[in-house]
Amino acid sequence: xxxxxxxxxxxxxxxxxxxxxxxxxxxxxxxxxxxxxxxxxxxxxxxxxxxxxxxxxxxxxxxxxxxxxxxxxxxxxxxxxxxxxxxxxxxxxxxxxxxxxxxxxxxxxxxxxxxxxxxxxxxxxxxxxxxxxxxxxxxxxxxxxxxxxxxxxxxxxxxxxxxxxxxxxxxxxxxxxxxxxxxxxxxxxxxxxxxxxxxxxxxxxxxxxxxxxxxxxxxxxxxxxxxxxxxxxxxxxxxxxxxxxxxxxxxxxxxxxxxxxxxxxxxx
Amino acid sequence: xxxxxxxxxxxxxxxxxxxxxxxxxxxxxxxxxxxxxxxxxxxxxxxxxxxxxxxxxxxxxxxxxxxxxxxxxxxxxxxxxxxxxxxxxxxxxxxxxxxxxxxxxxxxxxxxxxxxxxxxxxxxxxxxxxxxxxxxxxxxxxxxxxxxxxxxxxxxxxxxxxxxxxxxxxxxxxxxxxxxxxxxxxxxxxxxxxxxxxxxxxxxxxxxxxxxxxxxxxxxxxxxxxxxxxxxxxxxxxxxxxxxxxxxxxxxxxxxxxxxxxxxxxxxxxxxxxxxxxxxxxxxxxxxxxxxxxxxxxxxxxxxx
Numbered sequence: 001x002x003x004x005x006x007x008x009x010x011x012x013x014x015x016x017x018x019x020x021x022x023x024x025x026x027x028x029x030x031x032x033x034x035x036x037x038x039x040x041x042x043x044x045x046x047x048x049x050x051x052x053x054x055x056x057x058x059x060x061x062x063x064x065x066x067x068x069x070x071x072x073x074x075x076x077x078x079x080x081x082x083x084x085x086x087x088x089x090x091x092x093x094x095x096x097x098x099x100x101x102x103x104x105x106x107x108x109x110x111x112x113x114x115x116x117x118x119x120x121x122x123x124x125x126x127x128x129x130x131x132x133x134x135x136x137x138x139x140x141x142x143x144x145x146x147x148x149x150x151x152x153x154x155x156x157x158x159x160x161x162x163x164x165x166x167x168x169x170x171x172x173x174x175x176x177x178x179x180x181x182x183x184x185x186x187x188x189x190x191x192x193x194x195x196x197x198x199x200x201x202x203x204x205x206x207x208x209x210x211x212x213x214x215x216x217x218x219x220x221x222x223x224x225x226x227x228x229x230x231x232x233x234x235x236x237x238x239x240x241x242x243x244x245x246x247x248x249x250x251x252x253x254x255x256x257x258x259x260x261x262x263x264x265x266x267x268x
Numbered sequence: 269x270x271x272x273x274x275x276x277x278x279x280x281x282x283x284x285x286x287x288x289x290x291x292x293x294x295x296x297x298x299x300x301x302x303x304x305x306x307x308x309x310x311x312x313x314x315x316x317x318x319x320x321x322x323x324x325x326x327x328x329x330x331x332x333x334x335x336x337x338x339x340x341x342x343x344x345x346x347x348x349x350x351x352x353x354x355x356x357x358x359x360x361x362x363x364x365x366x367x368x369x370x371x372x373x374x375x376x377x378x379x380x381x382x383x384x385x386x387x388x389x390x391x392x393x394x395x396x397x398x399x400x401x402x403x404x405x406x407x408x409x410x411x412x413x414x415x416x417x418x419x420x421x422x423x424x425x426x427x428x429x430x431x432x433x434x435x436x437x438x439x440x441x442x443x444x445x446x447x448x449x450x451x452x453x454x455x456x457x458x459x460x461x462x463x464x465x466x467x468x469x470x471x472x473x474x475x476x477x478x479x480x481x482x483x484x485x486x487x488x489x490x491x492x493x494x495x496x497x498x499x500x501x502x503x504x505x506x507x508x509x510x511x512x513x514x515x516x517x518x519x520x521x522x523x524x525x526x527x528x529x530x531x532x533x534x535x536x537x538x539x540x541x542x543x544x545x546x547x548x549x550x551x552x553x554x555x556x557x558x559x560x561x562x563x564x565x566x567x568x569x570x571x572x573x
Contacts, residue, residue, distance in 0.1 A: 101279070108280075
């Protein structure tokens with residue numbers, strides 16, 4: 001339900017609000033309280049920020065960035081993790097050992113600090129954020145899909161395909177890939193929330209998506225300086241993140257129970 | 269056992285090597301460091317002299333060797349902002365971060381562990397309800413937003429606690445709770461599921477059948493076996509808290525390593541930043557290594573695998 005609202009607001013952002021999320025308003029519009037407060041205005045439902053920009057409009061447009069980052073990161077890291085996971089599980093032996101050590105190493109690197117270093121060197125942009133997140137989130141896919149592949153490898157139909165002369169690539173593509181798809185879907189949904197959360201953390205620290213693009217993380221970061229005069233600036237974007245992450249986690253839990261009950265133990 | 273420790277140690281060294289290589293590689297990818305210090309009016313001789321003095325005329329891998337050698341001796345270069353050795357800048361920030369980390373670690377254990385046990389044994393009661401909501405929120409709440417909102421409530425609106433910086437004990441409350449919140453929820457989740465699993469096992473059923481008292485079963489038989497997972501997790505937690513300080517210290521203007529790193533980003537102060545990253549990586553890896561060893565000591569199955 002929440003996810004539908006999110007998708008809807010991401011796609012129809014222009015139609016939902018007449019306010020421009022990036023252009024500053026006139027000075028009179030600065031720091032107007034939400035409409036239900038006595039100093040509020042019905043023109044700005046959730047109030048305005050320190051530059052007179054409509055908070056609700058920025059949250060709605062911010063949905064785009066969050067969902068965009070979430071989906072792109074998941075597609076890329078999912079593809080990378082799936083390929084590595086299948087190869088690792090299918091070939092076993094040294095290949096498996098090397099790839100799984102790569103996973104261990106990736107997980108042992110303090111991610112946020114490396115992100116800070118990258119930001120200093122390469123500057124911050126949406127692309128860099130996506131690449132950084134992909135470099136980190138592929139590991140979850142690789143581990144689960146490797147485990148799944150190990151099981152599929154022993155099935156009769158894979159043995160049959162092999163005895164009838166199918167190549168390794170063909171077996172992996174035709175017989176194992178479809179088998180791990182539901183696992184992929186479950187992990188992807190369970191990870192979306194974390195990806196969105198991590199992006200907002202990077203942006204909050206000033207090394208994520210640069211302004212004036214409306215992002216939830218940046219809104220909280222800006223609003224932090226105006227807590228005494230305008231609590232709503234930092235409050236509402238946080239609620240947006242909270243609800244989004246919760247919604248995706250619930251969806252992921254539900255998908256897992258529907259598609260793949262045995263994953264329950266692995267992911268908990 | 270010795271072989272196991274040696275293998276874990278080797279992994280840690282590899283991780284450290286990879287991290288340092290990435291950090292150093294990135295620093296050189298940005299261009300020749302001479303461009304920062306020398307202007308277009310510098311003569312070719314000076315340019316070459318600098319290159320010779322700092323080894324910048326040598327191939328990449330040799331430069332990396334020099335840099336690592338210096339870093340091992342605690343020399344990360346001169347801070348571009350404070351114009352003293354980055355090590356001094358970093359050193360004075362260590363205590364603040366350690367205090368904060370330990371504080372939130374204590375919160376995570378003291379809150380997470382008992383609540384996890386209670387939520388497992390009193391299923392369907394208020395404990396279970398609180399425990400499970402906390403576990404959910406811990407995953408979904410942005411930690412920095414939680415910090416900002418606590419400042420809003422306790423510092424701005426109620427005026428009970430200070431909003432940031434270091435000082436007497438009241439200054440520790442909000443940062444430590446912010447940092448400990450997520451950790452506590454992780455601890456709670458893990459304790460709960462470990463406890464549920466153990467309570468469902470055959471030997472607990474046997475103990476019950478024998479007529480052993482309920483409290484005795486829970487605290488003696490069940491907890492003893494369920495505690496292994498949370499214990500190992502606490503090691504990982506400590507490492508995670510070290511990186512979590514980056515966020516918390518930014519929110520509360522806490523004078524620790526995390527804030528130093530973020531400030532270094534704004535100042536383009538590369539020597540300080542690399543120093544912090546390497547230091548935190550070493551601490552993080554040491555804690556993980558220690559955890560693995562402890563785990564292997566407690567649970568023989570790990571060692572043999």
